Amino acid sequence: MEIGGLLLYLMALVTMGGIYAVMALGLNLNWGMTGLFNVGIAGFFAVGAYTSALLTTPPMLARSGADVGGLGLPIPLGWIVAPLLAAAVAWVVGRICLRLRSDYLAIATIGIAEILRLVALNEQKLTGGPFGIKSIPRPFETMDRPWGEIALMALVALLVFATYLFMERARNSPWGRVMRAIRDNETAAGAMGKDVEAFRLQAFVIGSAFMGLGGALTAHYLKVLTPEASEPLYATFLVWVMLIVGGSGNNKGAVLGALLIWLLWTASELVTGALPTEWGVRIAYVKMFLVGLLLVVVLQVFPQGLLPERPPKLAGEKAAGA
């Protein structure tokens, strides 16, 4: 491969890996910090993706089987409304399930993700059904190659960095301490006068908003949005593997895991591209198998991940503990 192609590949890798990093950071707030078992990432992803796509796609251009028209509003507006709407959905789910044990949250989040996928498939007038929405505008797409790609990559990197700073701030704050307290001992946190349910709801809603943002970014980056994009394997379980491999509870781990797993995922595509088509299809199933295997094995063998969680030092705490 020539050097220019390689650079474009690397930029695509960092851009999509960065989008996954935003979602992994959101999941880290849910699971890593607060212990909320969210397996509906695909659902919040879909809310964000469709919201932003419908708001920003020009009404005239969008033709795909059924006529699906967008509102043609500016992209930044889509990126603001998408996470807000994902948060609203999360708020409803959270209000119903967070007072019960985490298994119920798992069932409910899986359920809402499946329902939203059905809505995307069935409501053809709104979502384009199986054909999806095409011609979603991509930021900087009018710039010459490769400057548009570079600008988009820089923008995504900036968003990842901002999300990271936000999550670190949350983690080091008194609010983050309450979250860890709830995760590690709910009863004790409640006995200290903390409103466990309210805190959990906050963590769930904020984390899900970032999954919605991830969905919006993906829709604009790929320019096409079909219900397949919110297939749980790509939108939910890949993010879980990223967080667990990187180190749940550690924001740096979430970013590292996202970039590393995405590198492995796409690198295998380079290999399969060289093989006959029939093999390529089979490799996709092998990859799915490996995602499952990684989930089980990583949890068994090194549950802390590559970068284990390090609780922030408390004010006045001595550097060297006993």
Added chain:
Amino acid sequence: MIEFINNYVIPGLVLGSIYALGAIGVSMIYSILRFAHFAHGDLMTLGAYIAFAVVVAFGWPPVAAMPLALVGTVGASLAIDRYAYRPFRKSRPIVVVIASFGVALMIRAAIMLIWGVQPEPYVEGINPPLESFEPFRIQEKHIVIVVVTVVLVTALHLLLTRTKIGKAMRAMSDDADLARVTGIGTERVIAWTWVVGAVLAAAAGILTGIDTLLKPYMGWDLLLPIFAAAILGGLGRPYGAILGGLVLGVIQELSSYPLLSDEPFISPGYKIGIAFAILVVMLIWRPQGLLRGRVL
């Protein structure tokens, strides 16, 4: 009236039987192993495809292939428990739930790798309604599904009430610590729970295949209704799971009844949404289920 029974009640009971078989397993695994088993749907798919392999290899009808498929699925579930779930017995229960998602992906990927993604019937050909039941439209496959369900549920009832291991399972499900101090062997009960769960799951998968077609995602798509049925009946209550399955199956079919106009009341594309709606209503109103099961 007869049209109503033909179009809604009979399909509802058939679907409900399949839900019931799956929901019993989920409910018992939850109350004995203390985790929501998200690979249960894919265990059903596995059973269905093992039966498919037997049907293809020996040319037997699917019901004759059932015993071999049940044994195969039980073997697989015991191996899965040994290597994927047992290492987590001492950790937080939710970690096993994550592992069960991993197992679900692995089973489904393996099925697609071996058998491909094309929907397959067990036996080619049409299945006309039986004449002796006129005016009711009952096909042979409906009778097979209901009879197999009744046989398995009766066997389960005898196991739970008449055998020592069945009583031990009920004791573990009611109070694990109390069961342990009375000398009940935890691992043995867990192994039997997998046997029961896998037999019922594989049977449900095969019956789904007989009713419609074999698809790699068939079990995953059944997962939500099965959990809804288990919660509707009350987690840890096998008879509740049967009730929940039948009720949910019938409600789901009834939902497309043209109640207000000529259009179906709820579009058939959203049938699975009914399961979810019932799940949500139960979580808000009565999380212990109809038969007072466990609240997570």
